Amino acid sequence: MITMNLRNATILPLAVVLGSCSYLYDVVAVLQDGRVAFAVAPDPRQQPECLRRVEVVAEEQSQTVWRENVSHEDACANRFPFVYGQRLRGQHQQDGLRDTSPQSLKRGIVYAISTTTGSTGYGGGRFVIRADGRVENIPYSSASPTL
Numbered sequence: 001m002i003t004m005n006l007r008n009a010t011i012l013p014l015a016v017v018l019g020s021c022s023y024l025y026d027v028v029a030v031l032q033d034g035r036v037a038f039a040v041a042p043d044p045r046q047q048p049e050c051l052r053r054v055e056v057v058a059e060e061q062s063q064t065v066w067r068e069n070v071s072h073e074d075a076c077a078n079r080f081p082f083v084y085g086q087r088l089r090g091q092h093q094q095d096g097l098r099d100t101s102p103q104s105l106k107r108g109i110v111y112a113i114s115t116t117t118g119s120t121g122y123g124g125g126r127f128v129i130r131a132d133g134r135v136e137n138i139p140y141s142s143a144s145p146t147l
Contacts, residue, residue: 022120023048027113029127029135032083036105036135038113039081040123048117050075051082052090056102059110059126066102069093072119107131110138 025048026041040048052075055067066085070078074090082088085102092099105111107129115123126138 022122025117025121025123027115027123027125028137029111029113029125030081031133031135032081036084036127036129037081038084038115038125041125046121048121048123049079050118051078051080051088051115052118053114053116054082054088055100055114056084056105057112057114058106059112064100065105065111067097067100069097069099069116075118105129107133 023046025043025046027038028041030037030039038054040046052072053067053069056065057063058065068088069092070088070090071093077089084105108131110126110128112126113124117123124140126140128136128138130136
């Protein structure tokens with residue numbers, strides 16, 4: 001069976017098209033006051049700000065469980081870290097895809113998150129909520145973990 005790397009399939013082609021003015025960064029899931037939140041993985045080269053788009057997909061089902069996109073002008077009203085399902089501030093944009101209200105995250109499901117910051121920053125990550133409630137980040141090079 002061929003497994004498509006969601007991050008490479010969506011983020012890397014954008015980076016190639018946009019050339020050297022774009023950048024990539026890793027997004028990690030963390031628990032914050034008992035809720036799943038997303039932060040930028042520590043990297044001295046990239047500390048993006050001004051979040052304008054977020055999408056979380058249940059990988060196995062290829063189902064979007066949350067998506068929001070705000071205008072470029074409103075992006076700096078939204079910053080990392082941010083909580084899953086927290087409505088982005090600003091004028092919401094469609095850009096061909098409708099916002100998707102956040103669905104409940106389930107334990108044992110691998111999720112992929114992708115973000116856009118500013119106009120040329122693209123982030124991504126994968127995570128699973130374990131049976132005991134822990135959040136574990138999963139490298140893209142890994143096959144789906146044993147749950």
